[in-house]
Amino acid sequence: MKAAVFHGPKMPLSIEDVELDKPQDREVLIKTVASGVCHSDLHFVDGFYPYPAPAVLGHEAAGIIEEVGKQVTYVKPGDHVICCLSVFCGYCEQCMSGHPNRCSNKAATQRNPADKPRISQKGKPVFQFLDISSYCEKMLLHENAVVKIREDFPLDRAALIGCGVTTGVGAVLNTAKIEPGSTVAVFGAGGVGLAAIQGARIAGARKIIAIDMFEGKLAMAKRLGATDTVDASSSDPVDEIRKLTGGGVDYSFEAIGLKKVAEQAFNALKAGGTATVIGMIPVGQKVELDGYMFLTERKLQGSNMGSNRFRIDMPKYIDFYLQGRLNLDDMISRRGKLEDVNDAFRAMKAGEVARTVLMFN
Amino acid sequence: MKAAVFHGPGQPLTIEQVDIDEPKEREVVVRTVASGVCHSDLHFVDGLYMWPTPAVLGHEAAGVVEKVGSQVSYLKPGDHVIACLSVFCGYCEDCMSGHPNLCSNKAATQRGASDKPRLSQKGKMVNQFADLSGYAEKMLLHENALVKIADDVPLDRAALIGCGVMTGVGAALNTAKVAPGSTVAVFGAGGVGLAIIQGARIAGARMIIAVDKFPAKLDLAKKLGATHAVDASKGDAVDQIRELTGGGVEYSFEAIGLKVAAEQAYQSLTAGGIATIVGMVPLGQKVDVDGFSLLFEKRIQGCFMGSNRFRIDMPRIIELYQQGRLDLDDMITRRGKLEDVNEAFRAMKAGEVARTVLMFE
Numbered sequence: 001m002k003a004a005v006f007h008g009p010k011m012p013l014s015i016e017d018v019e020l021d022k023p024q025d026r027e028v029l030i031k032t033v034a035s036g037v038c039h040s041d042l043h044f045v046d047g048f049y050p051y052p053a054p055a056v057l058g059h060e061a062a063g064i065i066e067e068v069g070k071q072v073t074y075v076k077p078g079d080h081v082i083c084c085l086s087v088f089c090g091y092c093e094q095c096m097s098g099h100p101n102r103c104s105n106k107a108a109t110q111r112n113p114a115d116k117p118r119i120s121q122k123g124k125p126v127f128q129f130l131d132i133s134s135y136c137e138k139m140l141l142h143e144n145a146v147v148k149i150r151e152d153f154p155l156d157r158a159a160l161i162g163c164g165v166t167t168g169v170g171a172v173l174n175t176a177k178i179e180p181g182s183t184v185a186v187f188g189a190g191g192v193g194l195a196a197i198q199g200a201r202i203a204g205a206r207k208i209i210a211i212d213m214f215e216g217k218l219a220m221a222k223r224l225g226a227t228d229t230v231d232a233s234s235s236d237p238v239d240e241i242r243k244l245t246g247g248g249v250d251y252s253f254e255a256i257g258l259k260k261v262a263e264q265a266f267n268a269l270k271a272g273g274t275a276t277v278i279g280m281i282p283v284g285q286k287v288e289l290d291g292y293m294f295l296t297e298r299k300l301q302g303s304n305m306g307s308n309r310f311r312i313d314m315p316k317y318i319d320f321y322l323q324g325r326l327n328l329d330d331m332i333s334r335r336g337k338l339e340d341v342n343d344a345f346r347a348m349k350a351g352e353v354a355r356t357v358l359m360f361n
Numbered sequence: 362m363k364a365a366v367f368h369g370p371g372q373p374l375t376i377e378q379v380d381i382d383e384p385k386e387r388e389v390v391v392r393t394v395a396s397g398v399c400h401s402d403l404h405f406v407d408g409l410y411m412w413p414t415p416a417v418l419g420h421e422a423a424g425v426v427e428k429v430g431s432q433v434s435y436l437k438p439g440d441h442v443i444a445c446l447s448v449f450c451g452y453c454e455d456c457m458s459g460h461p462n463l464c465s466n467k468a469a470t471q472r473g474a475s476d477k478p479r480l481s482q483k484g485k486m487v488n489q490f491a492d493l494s495g496y497a498e499k500m501l502l503h504e505n506a507l508v509k510i511a512d513d514v515p516l517d518r519a520a521l522i523g524c525g526v527m528t529g530v531g532a533a534l535n536t537a538k539v540a541p542g543s544t545v546a547v548f549g550a551g552g553v554g555l556a557i558i559q560g561a562r563i564a565g566a567r568m569i570i571a572v573d574k575f576p577a578k579l580d581l582a583k584k585l586g587a588t589h590a591v592d593a594s595k596g597d598a599v600d601q602i603r604e605l606t607g608g609g610v611e612y613s614f615e616a617i618g619l620k621v622a623a624e625q626a627y628q629s630l631t632a633g634g635i636a637t638i639v640g641m642v643p644l645g646q647k648v649d650v651d652g653f654s655l656l657f658e659k660r661i662q663g664c665f666m667g668s669n670r671f672r673i674d675m676p677r678i679i680e681l682y683q684q685g686r687l688d689l690d691d692m693i694t695r696r697g698k699l700e701d702v703n704e705a706f707r708a709m710k711a712g713e714v715a716r717t718v719l720m721f722e
Contacts, residue, residue: 094632102632102658104632271463280653286650286652287650288647288649288650291623291638291642291643291647292642293663294623294661294663295641296663297665298663299662300650301658301660302654302659304656307658
């Protein structure tokens with residue numbers, strides 16, 4: 001079957017034939033219907049984060065169950081599912097304390113290095129990316145990497161929920177737990193940032209400031225719930241946020257993955273405020289925080305995949321969409337085919353799109 | 362009256378005569394009985410933080426109300442009180458949302474710049490330190506800088522509660538909200554660090570690791586509740602904590618005011634852990650946080666005066682002392698007179714004492 005294969009940083013993905021094994025024990029085989037092109041894939045293609053090659057990238061997908069392993073109880077062939085990279089064992093300390101997104105025992109959901117690999121090419125292993133590898137016509141996953149969804153839900157929008165939407169909305173609702181009436185600044189109005197803005201709107205924030213360098217993205221941010229916008233290409237965002245709020249925000253979110261922006265998110269807080277870093281800051285970079293600012297009880301915290309318990313959270317987000325409270329339609333800027341994946345990366349870098357979704361036949 | 366006057370960084374305090382005004386409106390004159398020598402005063406004497414001169418330092422004191430202003434309703438002459446630098450207006454946003462320690466309207470509790478100063482020398486203003494100035498025979502304060510306590514509480518131990526104990530116990534119970542059964546590391550076993558250790562013990566932490574470079578302080582830490590001690594002069598503290606816990610602690614505290622210790626506190630965390638910076642990191646110094654590690658949902662947060670609502674917290678702390686659950690007796694290493702203040706600073710720097718308390722006749 002066709003897949004987009006990563007051969008190393010700074011090289012375009014190439015469309016090649018790969019083989020998927022049969023599902024074992026608790027594994028499921030899924031026909032991929034839609035796969036979003038998320039910024040995190042680009043981090044690996046750009047070489048900011050390392051990943052072994054060859055690998056099939058892609059980690060934001062929805063599809064239909066085709067075949068299940070003999071111990072699978074949660075899904076059956078024909079079920080519609082969203083995949084999530086937060087595959088969980090279900091019995092480690094993190095899973096049992098309500099943080100399956102931090103599962104410390106993922107090995108229990110993976111094949112051993114000595115076993116036949118899930119993905120291969122001419123008998124040689126191809127690395128699975130984040131336990132998913134969705135730039136491929138089919139996916140072979142542990143059942144704890146999927147959530148079952150209703151069949152009348154459009155699978156292209158479901159794919160977005162698989163990573164970007166859960167990450168952004170979850171950072172606001174689960175990680176930061178913002179309060180109604182609070183003030184919020186979101187740095188970066190890409191897919192994750194727009195989801196954070198919508199999360200803030202759903203949670204009842206009274207002021208939601210979107211910060212970006214692209215006018216088109218700021219316009220989209222306003223449409224999705226931002227009450228104010230700051231163009232960071234022509235002004236200092238920290239100054240602007242202080243002016244708009246009379247001193248700083250209660251909550252800020254970094255949704256790009258830049259050291260400097262994480263620092264701005266911290267500096268834009270009022271006393272007692274919380275900055276949540278969602279973006280993936282390149283490996284080896286330090287976020288530098290002014291020591292004396294801790295005296296005003298400011299906080300900086302990381303968020304991984306929106307602190308999700310995805311089997312609980314994703315059905316909620318689907319309800320929000322169906323009720324018209326979470327806009328996913330406008331977050332899909334373009335649809336393409338698997339072959340368009342490299343152009344989707346280019347368009348993302350150029351700030352042209354919130355999300356491209358690759359559709360499979 | 363006699364007071365210890367600060368004339369600039371790097372100079373010893375000098376004992377001089379200072380005039381104190383009559384209490385106006387909501388002000389109170391307190392006869393100082395005991396005043397603790399806290400590390401924060403030393404930060405100003407060492408020039409790591411700025412304060413205008415001349416000033417009377419000291420901010421950890423207890424005493425007896427001598428005289429009250431015309432609008433004071435909370436206190437009457439003869440009442441025993443603890444003074445706290447977290448003077449609060451009671452009606453700003455921070456006060457009204459349960460964070461009076463972050464009061465953003467302290468001017469409402471102070472005299473105007475054109476009014477007669479509270480403290481003076483030969484008609485010239487002497488700056489009040491942190492709205493208190495506890496290194497003086499008397500203090501002139503706003504009533505909202507005081508909490509009334511029972512007459513049978515020893516005032517030397519009450520003084521400690523005024524800053525160091527409140528800060529440490531509050532950091533554990535209010536700021537970090539240490540959970541029962543959790544793992545804790547405390548960097549620095551001085552007055553504040555020992556109070557954090559006791560707070561963690563009171564909260565039911567199962568592992569409390571004290572980190573210091575002085576064996577005598579580590580011994581006292583163990584006596585007060587630390588389950589493990591790490592000598593930071595013998596090997597990397599972070600490595601030692603990881604080894605003891607099998608990966609890191611859920612809560613860490615920095616109780617010295619050192620950039621390096623703050624970074625180590627963060628590095629010692631397990632996934633989802635919280636580092637609380639209690640010490641005053643010198644102005645201009647940056648605390649570096651590894652960007653990648655934020656993906657493990659770690660948090661670094663500031664703490665100011667133990668996130669206190671001191672009129673609620675201090676009476677509770679007194680009860681814990683009276684029940685034998687909080688040891689204050691062992692935290693007073695020495696007692697001295699006002700004239701001993703410079704010697705107390707020296708002993709603190711040398712790691713000889715947890716606390717010196719200056720006693721007034």
